[in-house]
Amino acid sequence: MIQDVLEWTMRTPHVYPFNLDIKKTKYRYEIVNYQKSIFELIYEVSFLVGRNIDISSECFVEINPAALVLLEGIKEWLTTKNKKADEWVMHLIFEMTVNEFRTQADDVQFEIKKAVNDLTLFLNKKLKKAKGNRILHSFKRNSTECYKQLMLVGKQAWKQHSAVLLIRLDWGEPYRVPDMRAKFASQQDYETRFKQVSTVREKMLKILRKMFKDDLVFFAWKIECAPIKGLHIHWLIGLNGSKHQDRINVPRTIAQKWDEKPRADGAYTRNQSIRQKHEEAILRVINYSDPLLWRIMGGYADYLTKVDYLTRFRAPGKMRSFGCTKLKEISESKKGPKRSKKMPKLDMLAVRRPLKELSDEMGWKEYKA
Template sequence: MLNHQDYFLLSTQDHPGGEASLELNNSTDAIASIFSMEDVAKRIIAMSSDPYFIVDPNRGNPVIILHSDRVLCEKIICFLRLSENEVRELSERYKFHPLARILINAFLDEDLFGFDEYHFDVVMNGLVRGYSAGMNNYCSRLNKAVSGLRKVSSIEGGDLSRNFVRSAQQNLKSLKELFNNLLSIRSKILAVRVDLLYRDAFGVEELGSEEIYQQVRSDRENFIAEIRKIYCDGLMGYAWKLEYGRGRGYHYHTVFFFDGALHQQDIKIGMQLGNIWIKQTESRGTFHNCNAYKEQYLICGVGMLTHSTPDLSERFDAMANYLTKSDFHGRLRLPGRQRSFQTSFCKKKKGTRGRPRLNSNAT
């Protein structure tokens, strides 16, 4: 089991930020660079005027500067050092935030990838030459690309973003409907959140691989089947979401809903679920028991939930929104029409304990 600090560090690795390194040594760095384009695109759009790149005759690496924003310039140059083939290959594996996609397409249209200042004969014997027709032409095309982003985004960006989050909204609706239905059947629901991970960042290098995905899918199906068998009386429903992070590879966010009349020890159940995951993955897996850290949530939507729970709707929504959030940092391209999110209602046998509800006033 991951401790909470290690889990937090892994979580933050999925959201690249800060200054970009100027050399990309492996595919993980390439993925990090391409993920950063969402932030780059948003910052470009937020500028009061078009950003302007020029050749800096007093600087060595990189030799292109962006007035007023050095870090943003470094991120862009770092990304443009990728080859066009690398970018197209990553584009086959990921779906990007609409604004990032517009920017990447603009870079492709202007043939900007594979940037190398030595290609322009700007650096000679460690000294920067003050003028290069090739470099200045490159700057002009780069300025055209970022200017085009600002124009296109003002027309298409809003609609594209809405389309991108539509599936997340549908997932949220289905999860809330499941919970409302369960709360109409039983007066107390025990919500247990467990994140299911792999010890060796499974799939970091193989995103898009049919073989890797089938293994991840099989692990989840075997895990769910075992849970339903062990908790055949108390399990009322569940939801899972498959995500991919550059620091963690494939992983699942899950929530399980138990009959509160039969089960009260949420932390213990979370540990049991995690250990079942480890067993089903033959120790390739690890987990994070969210219920063990309820006090660290600003708004806690796990544990025992009832109609009388204070701010029930707000608490459940906090948990549900996280579980169904839009995966802007590289939504998975799954083989075929495979699911990345699912809710499930577990039918109960007649005579199951627990006081039934006649009406629902849930979230």
């Protein structure tokens, strides 16, 4: 939620959540999430302000310093009278959810949209004044570099192998009552737990390399810190598709190997392949000539390399939150017969799209990427 608002409000040129001139936008799916996130923040801040609760006590502020600027900015905008929006609009917006917004009449929605657009511009100026734009943009540049690196690794993999089995695995702690996964006693506590997760990640990679050796075509991992799930790890793995074809049991075997020794915190590995219907699965053996090759790879690469402000602001010095296979030095000539089909052309920027968009275009139901 707060990550979406931070990223979009800091964009240059500024991007409004509601484009009042045209109906279609380039980033229509991301914009919808942006709209939902800004309404959720307005509701949360309104709730706290209405009950005189200190905003700085929220968990987001403990994890991400830029969040305080954002939350204080929304509070100031909600409570200041001198603004472009009419008083009745501000009264209506107070503690309004996105579902309540959707039930309003068209003319009322139009006024609310203008007010919310004004809020995002106000937040943009507040964040820039707090000198947060430089560090946020550096995170975004690093994210793009990681994305390009992973896509080049994928391109090299499909050049060397006719098919690759794509696997997604997640590792993290289970839900408990009370849920303390995202609660940190101090910065030192956060760093200690981050280092523990990083150590687990190193052991997982060693096991992976030992299991598949040369059949491990590529891998990518990402340590994230979510406001509810806490610290967890995302994995994207590519195996030689000529030797490994079972999209369910191969990742299940990896997960079982990683979870052989039970942990005190109960953390375990989730196999994301089992969440996809067989006829709609994209976590499968993908041939080099598959027309959806780069849409699928681009979607997962974008997911793994997106900016995680909660982690980046508090990660211990020089410790990484992302890593992937390095590009190999290989000869131009490929062993074996000449390929009969062409590999789809890779346009990195064009395929850097959410997988939900691909799901909607294909008409898939109950699809979970």
